[in-house]
Amino acid sequence: MSSFTPRPQEGRIPPFRRRLARTSALALMAGTLPWLPTVAYGQQDAADAKAPVVALPAIDVDKDFVPGGMSVPPVDGHLGRQAIADRRTGTPDTAALLSGLPGMALQGAGGISSLPVIRGLGDDRVLTLVNNVPITASCPNHMNPALSYIAPGDVGAIDVLAGVTPVSRGGDNIGGTIAVTTPDPQFAGEGQGLAVHGDASTAFRSVNNGTTVGGHLSAATDRYVVSYAGSWSRGDDYDRGGDGKSVNSTLFETQSHALSLAARVGEDGVLEVRGGVQVTPYEGFANQRMDMTDNRGTSVDAHYKAGFAWGRLDATAYWQHVRHAMNFLADKGGYDDGGMPMNTRSNADGYTVKADIPLSAADTLRVGNEFHHYALDDWWPPVGGMMAMMMGPNTFHTINGGTRDRLGTYVEWERTWGGGWSSLAGLRNDTVWTGTGTVSGYNASYAKDAAAFNARDRSRTDANVDATAELRYAVGDQATVDLGYARKSRSPNLYERYAWSTGNMASSMITWNGDGNFYVGNPDLKPEVANTVSTSLSWHAATAADGEGATPPPAWEVRLTPYYSYIEDYISQRRLGTVVSNGVSFAKVMFANRDARTYGVDLSGRATVWRDADLGVLGVSGSLGWVRGQTVSDDDGLYHMMPLNGRIGVEHTLGGWHGAVDVQMVDAKTKVDHLLNEPTTPGYTLVNLRGSYSWGNIRVDVAIENLMDKAYALPLGGIDYGDWQAGNHTTPLGSLPGPGRSFNAGLTVAF
Ligand SMILES: [Cu+2]
Numbered sequence: 001m002s003s004f005t006p007r008p009q010e011g012r013i014p015p016f017r018r019r020l021a022r023t024s025a026l027a028l029m030a031g032t033l034p035w036l037p038t039v040a041y042g043q044q045d046a047a048d049a050k051a052p053v054v055a056l057p058a059i060d061v062d063k064d065f066v067p068g069g070m071s072v073p074p075v076d077g078h079l080g081r082q083a084i085a086d087r088r089t090g091t092p093d094t095a096a097l098l099s100g101l102p103g104m105a106l107q108g109a110g111g112i113s114s115l116p117v118i119r120g121l122g123d124d125r126v127l128t129l130v131n132n133v134p135i136t137a138s139c140p141n142h143m144n145p146a147l148s149y150i151a152p153g154d155v156g157a158i159d160v161l162a163g164v165t166p167v168s169r170g171g172d173n174i175g176g177t178i179a180v181t182t183p184d185p186q187f188a189g190e191g192q193g194l195a196v197h198g199d200a201s202t203a204f205r206s207v208n209n210g211t212t213v214g215g216h217l218s219a220a221t222d223r224y225v226v227s228y229a230g231s232w233s234r235g236d237d238y239d240r241g242g243d244g245k246s247v248n249s250t251l252f253e254t255q256s257h258a259l260s261l262a263a264r265v266g267e268d269g270v271l272e273v274r275g276g277v278q279v280t281p282y283e284g285f286a287n288q289r290m291d292m293t294d295n296r297g298t299s300v301d302a303h304y305k306a307g308f309a310w311g312r313l314d315a316t317a318y319w320q321h322v323r324h325a326m327n328f329l330a331d332k333g334g335y336d337d338g339g340m341p342m343n344t345r346s347n348a349d350g351y352t353v354k355a356d357i358p359l360s361a362a363d364t365l366r367v368g369n370e371f372h373h374y375a376l377d378d379w380w381p382p383v384g385g386m387m388a389m390m391m392g393p394n395t396f397h398t399i400n401g402g403t404r405d406r407l408g409t410y411v412e413w414e415r416t417w418g419g420g421w422s423s424l425a426g427l428r429n430d431t432v433w434t435g436t437g438t439v440s441g442y443n444a445s446y447a448k449d450a451a452a453f454n455a456r457d458r459s460r461t462d463a464n465v466d467a468t469a470e471l472r473y474a475v476g477d478q479a480t481v482d483l484g485y486a487r488k489s490r491s492p493n494l495y496e497r498y499a500w501s502t503g504n505m506a507s508s509m510i511t512w513n514g515d516g517n518f519y520v521g522n523p524d525l526k527p528e529v530a531n532t533v534s535t536s537l538s539w540h541a542a543t544a545a546d547g548e549g550a551t552p553p554p555a556w557e558v559r560l561t562p563y564y565s566y567i568e569d570y571i572s573q574r575r576l577g578t579v580v581s582n583g584v585s586f587a588k589v590m591f592a593n594r595d596a597r598t599y600g601v602d603l604s605g606r607a608t609v610w611r612d613a614d615l616g617v618l619g620v621s622g623s624l625g626w627v628r629g630q631t632v633s634d635d636d637g638l639y640h641m642m643p644l645n646g647r648i649g650v651e652h653t654l655g656g657w658h659g660a661v662d663v664q665m666v667d668a669k670t671k672v673d674h675l676l677n678e679p680t681t682p683g684y685t686l687v688n689l690r691g692s693y694s695w696g697n698i699r700v701d702v703a704i705e706n707l708m709d710k711a712y713a714l715p716l717g718g719i720d721y722g723d724w725q726a727g728n729h730t731t732p733l734g735s736l737p738g739p740g741r742s743f744n745a746g747l748t749v750a751f
Pocket residue numbers: 138139140141142143291292324325326
């Protein structure tokens with residue numbers, strides 16, 4: 001829903017929190033750089049660190065000042081504790097929390113696995129970090145992307161950095177960075193002894209009989225914190241709008257648990273070690289030929305942050321193991337007869353180290369180094385029964401001992417010049433090594449492809465160089481202008497390079513686009529390199545200090561961001577042919593580099609209509625996103641470009657009450673990727689209502705989503721393969737319908 005909330009209940013905010021937040025906001029408004037973690041992030045963290053464990057009181061002091069990219073924010077989108085608390089009743093899918101942020105769209109996948117798209121670039125083109133750890137989807141259909149491993153209720157904050165991003169916020173991506181963090185450990189105050197906090201929450205969604213149960217428990221002294229976070233969610237196939245018919249293969253169940261130990265180290269340091277497990281016993285994929293029948297992720301990561309005389313140090317070390325299985329859930333026929341098993345296993349480990357070094361009052365130097373090792377095996381055991389002849393008698397090895405290692409190093413210099421000018425410049429190298437072992441197929445019919453693949457040199461080294469330069473000018477105290485350029489690179493993933501079989505069955509299994517097409521890897525793929533220019537123009541009302549010396553948020557803000565990217569060697573496809581299956585033509589393609597361009601505009605704004613002690617605060621907000629993407633050689637549309645879309649929200653807050661009406665409008669999708677037979681979709685308008693009330697430690701949420709029960713197709717949802725399959729291919733293969741009206745309710749109790 002809406003990404004800003006005016007909060008009037010200042011009497012309920014502890015004074016120290018309010019001061020911290022305002023200091024941070026003032027620093028931002030005074031023309032401090034948008035990428036300035038030392039001020040914006042440090043103090044935001046400090047404000048969050050003193051907050052209660054859950055965002056129960058309906059107050060988010062930060063959010064007034066960082067309203068999803070509409071103020072003068074350090075990021076293009078920010079979801080704080082309150083925004084997440086407002087949204088998590090509506091979805092068990094962490095990526096879906098980002099819905100409605102300017103420039104952001106979601107590519108449809110399973111119930112907890114949407115793939116975020118930023119300004120037309122999605123999936124692997126966006127770097128997704130959870131507590132600084134990059135997580136790779138280990139599946140030929142990308143069913144288990146990074147955000148599927150963390151539940152919405154366990155998220156502390158999400159920052160979105162689009163397009164021109166500082167090199168210190170990650171390499172090996174061309175679309176931007178989504179940085180998810182869990183709440184900071186809550187140490188007890190000095191002399192407070194042992195402090196125990198916790199909360200339990202539950203949510204229900206009528207559209208799929210969805211249920212989420214979650215809880216947190218932490219015990220803290222002034223030096224140590226031990227905490228647990230757990231979440232369980234399930235949902236049946238959801239009902240589509242209009243006729244309420246359920247959409248096949250959209251069911252899921254998942255649970256995650258994390259245990260963390262944090263300790264103060266020295267005067268200013270914190271060491272935190274987290275261990276987590278995630279188990280997804282089933283998740284349907286309506287736009288894929290396969291479903292997830294098991295996914296188990298195990299991870300351990302350690303973080304150390306400390307301040308020294310020379311600056312700040314932030315270091316992370318991590319390990320993650322994933323076991324993933326696909327087959328057919330009951331909607332697609334089940335696998336009592338063995339079905340078609342497909343397995344994936346991956347290991348990742350690595351570290352990141354970064355240092356912020358203030359050189360003078362005006363200059364900050366940032367340096368960092370990181371290494372990411374990733375190993376992947378993907379194999380498909382032989383199939384029994386009628387299909388044994390085709391898919392047997394041997395195991396099919398898609399990726400055998402694949403590795404993708406990356407060493408990244410960067411240096412970044414930030415300077416405040418005075419007179420309203422500030423700048424940031426960074427240079428980064430990411431060397432990426434990929435390779436894989438020899439492969440073999442089910443039987444002799446795969447021998448020719450396998451022999452050719454095994455005979456060739458499969459090791460590749462990409463030396464990628466990224467650079468970012470940004471300039472900001474504060475025009476008085478009511479406007480800022482940002483101008484930025486970035487060169488950013490992404491090396492191909494292991495499937496793009498090494499999915500070796502040109503056979504129809506095998507290549508139909510390689511696609512994360514939800515399109516049913518047939519993809520063949522290409523070892524000669526080069527990294528894609530985006531050259532992006534963007535400018536961001538922000539205006540906001542002048543602000544004046546109130547009687548306490550604090551400053552309320554500006555009465556209105558508007559932000560306009562046009563952008564243009566020329567992408568050399570965009571990882572696209574070239575057509576090998578057409579495969580007609582049950583009367584439907586699918587594209588058979590090989591991954592191939594082609595130059596492409598993306599361009600567009602994000603517009604967002606908000607205004608406080610009134611702010612009154614008796615009537616509360618009424619605010620309006622809105623956003624508009626327009627993006628285009630084309631190949632340069634033939635002007636064909638790029639895949640999964642969100643059509644023109646906008647939203648308008650009205651929000652009201654009074655005491656413990658917070659209510660919102662949100663209208664989302666999406667234009668017809670007519671610019672499509674013809675090479676991949678991308679379907680067009682009609683335009684639609686959705687109305688959502690949401691309200692919450694907090695009494696002390698209890699919070700109740702209610703919402704009606706898709707109030708009018710509108711029937712519509714998801715523009716980035718891919719094909720409705722599940723229904724087509726369940727209907728024995730007797731109906732046309734259409735676009736995936738979106739969910740119909742849902743009554744949602746949530747309850748949270750904290751102690
Ligand atoms: Cu999979």
